[in-house]
Amino acid sequence: MATKTETPKYKIKRGDTVLVVRGNDKGVEGRVLYVYPKKERVVVERVNVRKKHQRRAPGANTQTGIIQFEAPIHISNVMVVCPSCGEATRVGIRRDEELGRIRVCKKCGEDID
Ligand SMILES: [Zn+2]
Structure with missing residues (x-):
């Protein structure tokens, strides 16, 4: 790989523990499940949990009922927790x-x- 001097804008990686510093889940700590650098968003375990009602799709073997999932939050709303x-x-x-x-x-x- 060529040596570049660019600095990554974000210093959060998948698997990090982060603290939410803004928004509804302020004060919650969780593990980073996904990072979307281009969208500047992260998905954090148990943070920004949404529910959706999943109907049975014809022929699909998907889970039905109420599904909980973590929605992405903006990367600037979290800080890394030092291990x-x-x-x-x-x-x-x-x-x-x-x-x-x-x-x-x-x-x-x-x-x-
Ligand atoms: Zn430290």
């Missing part, structure tokens, strides 16, 4: 010769990746 200090934090980047770009907690300075 070392447990605080919602801003994320910095350091460079490692072997591993490349490593995310670090701005609060405790520990690596997040």
